[in-house]
Amino acid sequence: MNFEERLHDRDAWSVGDGCSAGRVLDLLSTKTVFLVVRECFYGTTRFEDFVERIGASAPAVSRALKQLKAAQIVAPVPYREPGSRARDEYRLTEAGEDLLPVFLSLMQWGDKYLQDDRPPLTFVEAGTGRPVRVGVTADPAPETASDDIEIRLNPAWRRG
Numbered sequence: 001m002n003f004e005e006r007l008h009d010r011d012a013w014s015v016g017d018g019c020s021a022g023r024v025l026d027l028l029s030t031k032t033v034f035l036v037v038r039e040c041f042y043g044t045t046r047f048e049d050f051v052e053r054i055g056a057s058a059p060a061v062s063r064a065l066k067q068l069k070a071a072q073i074v075a076p077v078p079y080r081e082p083g084s085r086a087r088d089e090y091r092l093t094e095a096g097e098d099l100l101p102v103f104l105s106l107m108q109w110g111d112k113y114l115q116d117d118r119p120p121l122t123f124v125e126a127g128t129g130r131p132v133r134v135g136v137t138a139d140p141a142p143e144t145a146s147d148d149i150e151i152r153l154n155p156a157w158r159r160g
Helices: 020-027 029-040 047-054 058-070 100-113
Strands: 074-079 088-090 121-125 149-153
Touching: 029 047, 029 058, 029 100, 047 058, 047 088, 058 074, 058 088, 058 100, 100 121
Parallel strands: none
Antiparallel strands: 074 088, 121 149
């Protein structure tokens, strides 16, 4: 990347606490928080399912959901099973859905550098089967919504 002329003197400016990347890292500050977002993209909605699928303690998942709710990344949606008290499911908000490229780019990087290009899952466009990739572009490109992505088990993956 290159800087515009007035930013060439790096000692003359700093974004400090205004850095958007830093703020996102503050928001997604723990592995549990990030894995709750992952599970939301995978369709998990209920508290006990988050606990089971993530393998984190109930208090850690509760803290993560509270943090994501406060940041308006997830929203509680009441449900009630017959004979039980009303409870909440958690669904991604528009802001949560907008984390899809962040989530996929981290997965894509991990697939390449941490999985020897043999990740457990692949993400493809549901209608065509074409791999979904995140990239940097200067032009607006058509976006793929999370509902248009199919997650598949990678047949080349072998649990280590």
